[in-house]
Structure formats: C-alpha cells, structure tokens
Amino acid sequence: MGTVRLKNPSVKLSDVARLAGMSQATASRALRGMKVHKKFQGKAEAAALELGYVLNESARALRNVRTMTVGMIYYELTSLLGMELLGAITAGLDELGYSVMVSTAQGDGERYDRLAHRFLQRRVDALVCVHGHGEGASLQGYAAAGIPVLALITQQGGYANLPRVGPTVAAASAQAIASLQAQGHRSVMLLAPDRLTLPMDGFMAAAEQGQMAYDRVEINEATFDAADFLAKLKRAPAPPTAIVALQAEAVALIGAADAAGLNIPEDISLIAIRDRTVVPAALKVQISTLHLNPKPMGQAAAEVLKAWLQDGVALEGFHPVEIGEWIDRDTIGPAKTLRSVAS
Numbered sequence: 001m002g003t004v005r006l007k008n009p010s011v012k013l014s015d016v017a018r019l020a021g022m023s024q025a026t027a028s029r030a031l032r033g034m035k036v037h038k039k040f041q042g043k044a045e046a047a048a049l050e051l052g053y054v055l056n057e058s059a060r061a062l063r064n065v066r067t068m069t070v071g072m073i074y075y076e077l078t079s080l081l082g083m084e085l086l087g088a089i090t091a092g093l094d095e096l097g098y099s100v101m102v103s104t105a106q107g108d109g110e111r112y113d114r115l116a117h118r119f120l121q122r123r124v125d126a127l128v129c130v131h132g133h134g135e136g137a138s139l140q141g142y143a144a145a146g147i148p149v150l151a152l153i154t155q156q157g158g159y160a161n162l163p164r165v166g167p168t169v170a171a172a173s174a175q176a177i178a179s180l181q182a183q184g185h186r187s188v189m190l191l192a193p194d195r196l197t198l199p200m201d202g203f204m205a206a207a208e209q210g211q212m213a214y215d216r217v218e219i220n221e222a223t224f225d226a227a228d229f230l231a232k233l234k235r236a237p238a239p240p241t242a243i244v245a246l247q248a249e250a251v252a253l254i255g256a257a258d259a260a261g262l263n264i265p266e267d268i269s270l271i272a273i274r275d276r277t278v279v280p281a282a283l284k285v286q287i288s289t290l291h292l293n294p295k296p297m298g299q300a301a302a303e304v305l306k307a308w309l310q311d312g313v314a315l316e317g318f319h320p321v322e323i324g325e326w327i328d329r330d331t332i333g334p335a336k337t338l339r340s341v342a343s
Contacts, residue, residue: 015053016048031044052138068099070127072103073116073130075112089299105133110134112129113158120147124147129152129159152297163315163319164318168202168321169202172326173203173326178210185212189217192217193220193221226253241335242271245272250273254270271288271289271332286329292323296321
C-alpha cells in the first residue's frame with residue numbers, strides 16, 4: 001500500500017473508484033459497508049485510505065446518528081496491564097450504553113492508520129488511540145464529522161497533538177523514596193531496560209524532586225544475567241545500597257542473591273516496579289513494589305468520553321492520572337555498603 005496522505009477536500013468518489021478499478025456505485029457500496037464482493041471491499045478501502053477520502057454521506061450521518069460504539073486501537077496489546085486498562089474503560093463506557101470495538105496495530109504504524117480509517121468508516125461515536133503511531137491521516141475526517149478522538153498513555157507522529165489521558169507515578173514514587181530515605185539510603189541504582197518505560201522515568205523525576213541521588217544503568221532485558229550483575233556489583237568501588245528494577249529483573253535478582261552470597265534486604269535493598277511479569281508464588285520474600293494499576297486511567301478516560309459525548313465538553317491538553325501504589329514489604333532494610341560484604 002502507498003503512503004497515507006492527509007485528506008484532500010478535492011478528492012471525489014470517482015477518484016477512489018478510478019484508483020480501485022471499479023464503478024462509482026460499487027465503490028460507494030463498499031465504503032458504506034454494504035454487501036459487495038470481498039475483493040472490491042478491500043480495494044475500495046485501500047484506495048480511500050491512499051487518497052485520504054471520507055464519504056460525505058458518512059460524515060453527515062456521523063454528526064447526527066449515534067451508533068453507541070467506541071473504537072479503541074492499541075499499538076500493541078501484549079500484557080496484563082493492557083488488558084486491565086481495557087477492562088476498566090470498557091466497564092465505564094458500558095454504563096453509558098456504549099460498546100467498545102478493539103483492535104491492535106501489532107506494532108505497525110501504517111496498520112494503526114488503516115484501523116483508524118476503518119473505524120471512521122464504521123461510524124464509531126468516538127475513537128481511543130492507545131500509544132498512537134503513524135501519520136494520522138484520517139484524523140481530519142474525524143474532526144470534520146465532529147467525532148471525539150482521545151489519546152491514551154502516549155502518542156506520536158500524526159497523533160501527537162491529540163488531547164491525552166496519561167499515567168503518572170509521582171505520588172507512589174515519592175512514597176518509595178521516602179521509605180528508602182527513612183532507612184538511611186542516600187542513593188539508588190535504577191536498572192533501566194532498553195525500551196520505553198514511563199514508570200521508570202517517573203521514578204527518576206521523583207528522585208530528583210526528593211533529592212535522592214540515582215545512577216541509571218541501561219540493561220538489555222533479553223540478555224540480563226542477574227548472577228553476573230550481582231557479582232560485578234560486589235566488586236564495584238562504590239556499590240549502591242538499593243536497587244530499583246522492573247519486576248522481571250527484581251525477581252531474577254532475588255533468585256541469584258544466594259549464589260552471590262547476598263541477603264536481601266540485609267545486604268542490599270530492592271524495589272520492583274510492576275510490569276508484565278507474573279511474580280512466582282514461591283518467592284521467599286515479598287518484594288517492596290511500586291505497583292502499577294491502570295484501572296484508574298481507564299476509568300478517567302471513560303469519564304472524559306462521557307463528558308465529551310453527552311455534554312459536549314471536550315478534553316484539552318494532558319490529563320494525568322496517578323496509577324501507582326507504593327507497597328512497602330520485605331525487601332527494604334537499613335542502608336549498608338556492600339564493601340563489607342565483599343571483603
């Protein structure tokens with residue numbers, strides 16, 4: 001498929017039909033969602049997307065007729081956190097009588113654009129873009145039809161200017177830092193993966209605000225060796241007294257601690273940031289955790305859409321929602337230097 005271009009008001013149905021290689025009548029039926037041969041359906045949609053065309057009749061109908069459906073596009077849907085977010089926003093919209101139609105772009109920006117265009121053709125009453133990627137060519141069609149479009153968590157490319165509901169962990173991070181400082185910790189090492197993680201960035205911002213020094217260490221999640229990491233840590237001239245890591249790496253560190261001759265939290269304290277990993281039930285200690293709960297964000301998004309759809313009150317700018325909860329468990333103890341352990 002060619003490059004998606006912004007909608008051109010001069011593009012007509014005849015142009016779409018010509019590009020798709022079919023009659024205007026067939027193209028019109030296909031774009032209206034009426035029954036046509038599947039080969040025509042795909043060609044008509046592809047040509048409309050290529051030219052940035054939105055059927056005028058559809059736009060008029062979208063202004064005046066409610067379908068009681070909301071489209072929701074994920075850039076990727078691969079984790080329990082994403083499912084919890086979906087459950088919360090679905091429950092909130094269900095109370096208003098709306099059904100949510102969900103799709104995933106499977107990590108492909110062009111596919112994201114195609115899905116956004118298809119939801120416009122399906123006459124959804126609103127669109128939710130989770131981690132919006134792509135050129136956003138169809139957003140002009142949504143605006144012309146008066147259809148609310150809401151970004152959720154992050155947005156990039158053509159979706160960058162959408163109003164957004166997004167997460168913050170500022171309050172929970174501040175509580176975690178206060179717990180460390182109360183135990184005498186003055187600095188912390190953050191094991192940051194090579195993928196984007198908003199909670200890790202949020203923890204660093206809170207550390208700076210709380211005057212807690214930190215050392216960010218980039219790691220590769222696929223090749224992280226907890227035993228090797230701890231062995232090197234013991235030999236370091238100035239090892240940290242506490243470590244913050246995503247849940248997967250925190251669990252691995254606990255598993256490797258015995259072999260490294262370390263006790264948690266007696267020798268080193270550990271905080272996990274909840275991610276997509278399921279914590280094994282057999283762990284001998286309960287991990288102190290910055291727990292991420294996406295449900296409040298889903299509920300907030302549903303409330304934003306309610307105000308937008310029912311009262312005409314549109315969201316502007318960024319609306320942050322606290323999704324963090326600090327759970328102080330067994331893996332934080334008094335600050336202790338590893339130099340005495342290594343000697």
